[in-house]
Amino acid sequence: MIPKSQKMKKTKILMVCLGNICRSPLAEGILASKLDPALFEVDSAGTGNWHVGNPPDKRSIAVGKAHDVHIDHLRGRQFTASDFKAFDRIYVMDSSNLSNVLALRETATSNAAVSMILEVLFPGENVDVPDPYYGGSIDFERVYDMLDQACTLIADELNTSTN
Ligand code: 4NP
Numbered sequence: 001m002i003p004k005s006q007k008m009k010k011t012k013i014l015m016v017c018l019g020n021i022c023r024s025p026l027a028e029g030i031l032a033s034k035l036d037p038a039l040f041e042v043d044s045a046g047t048g049n050w051h052v053g054n055p056p057d058k059r060s061i062a063v064g065k066a067h068d069v070h071i072d073h074l075r076g077r078q079f080t081a082s083d084f085k086a087f088d089r090i091y092v093m094d095s096s097n098l099s100n101v102l103a104l105r106e107t108a109t110s111n112a113a114v115s116m117i118l119e120v121l122f123p124g125e126n127v128d129v130p131d132p133y134y135g136g137s138i139d140f141e142r143v144y145d146m147l148d149q150a151c152t153l154i155a156d157e158l159n160t161s162t163n
Helices: 023-033 058-066 095-105 137-161
Strands: 011-017 040-046 089-092 113-116
Touching (some): 011 095, 023 058, 058 137, 089 095
Parallel strands (some): 011 040, 011 089, 089 113
């Protein structure tokens, strides 16, 4: 058995969108696929409550599967103020998610650094990951590509900072 003092505290990362069925479950699956699960924990949540307990949208499941990222086991949950304490980093998909999340932070004890996920690709430009819910499969493919590029940079940085 590993002595308690030698156990590494995992770095916890939360992906947030509106419904927690299209963008953030994909972001969770993509980032998790690039990190060591012994060192990192990745989760996702929505600021809305419509899809609590539901699996991801079938179009997100399909685009993930096409890239060998499997997210069909995930279930929707709503973001809560306690997530600020539970997570080290919170990545939101768009500026409206950012406002909704930050509105809850005022009443919460916070450990988490909050940022828009595309900040790593387009610093200072406030670029949104567009909501593909009312779109078609091409929109889900575009979302996948954006998230994959952002998560590659995030994972590179996390993997070097924990070495
Ligand atoms: P997501 O997309 O925020 O990327 O999960 C949406 C999914 C569902 C709804 C809105 C956005 N909805 O209104 O039900």
